[in-house]
Amino acid sequence: MYEASVGLFVPYLRNLSALLDKGVAYAEARKFNPAVLLGMRLSPDMYDLAQQIGEACRHATVASALLAEREPVVLPVLEHDMAGLQARIATSIEFIESLPRAAIDGAAEQQVFFRLKNGTELPFTGRTLLLTFSVPQFFFHVTTAYDLLRHAGVELAKKDYLGRK
Numbered sequence: 001m002y003e004a005s006v007g008l009f010v011p012y013l014r015n016l017s018a019l020l021d022k023g024v025a026y027a028e029a030r031k032f033n034p035a036v037l038l039g040m041r042l043s044p045d046m047y048d049l050a051q052q053i054g055e056a057c058r059h060a061t062v063a064s065a066l067l068a069e070r071e072p073v074v075l076p077v078l079e080h081d082m083a084g085l086q087a088r089i090a091t092s093i094e095f096i097e098s099l100p101r102a103a104i105d106g107a108a109e110q111q112v113f114f115r116l117k118n119g120t121e122l123p124f125t126g127r128t129l130l131l132t133f134s135v136p137q138f139f140f141h142v143t144t145a146y147d148l149l150r151h152a153g154v155e156l157a158k159k160d161y162l163g164r165k
Contacts, residue, residue: 009064016056056138059138061095061096
């Protein structure tokens with residue numbers, strides 16, 4: 001369970017941070033404000049880049065906290081600035097890495113409830129939370145962030161998404 005949660009979330013959050021760095025470098029090389037990238041969206045009814053990053057962090061921290069039977073870290077209000085998003089990612093990584101491995105490994109059959117933004121609670125076991133909800137949600141938002149940066153012209157490749165191994 002630990003490897004299926006922390007073992008996935010942390011490296012891909014680091015990759016997400018590196019993608020943002022590439023976006024900043026791209027904007028600076030072309031002499032425009034990198035914050036412009038954060039408002040981009042694929043469709044008018046989808047979250048923008050900043051919100052995609054915020055949701056990736058939220059799903060990773062909440063799922064990990066639920067598995068460890070801890071309160072999730074309180075992330076600051078989502079701002080549309082690169083430094084704030086980098087800080088959000090760093091805080092998420094730090095929190096997730098601080099959680100006890102034994103508690104997460106023992107959470108496969110434990111009953112957990114994921115609270116949606118509207119207050120609705122969805123029941124899961126630890127295993128189904130990861131496999132059917134949190135990991136897919138996390139990767140949806142990380143992938144969409146990658147796609148937005150690619151669409152903006154940032155020179156990214158699959159190895160940037162996957163991380164350098």
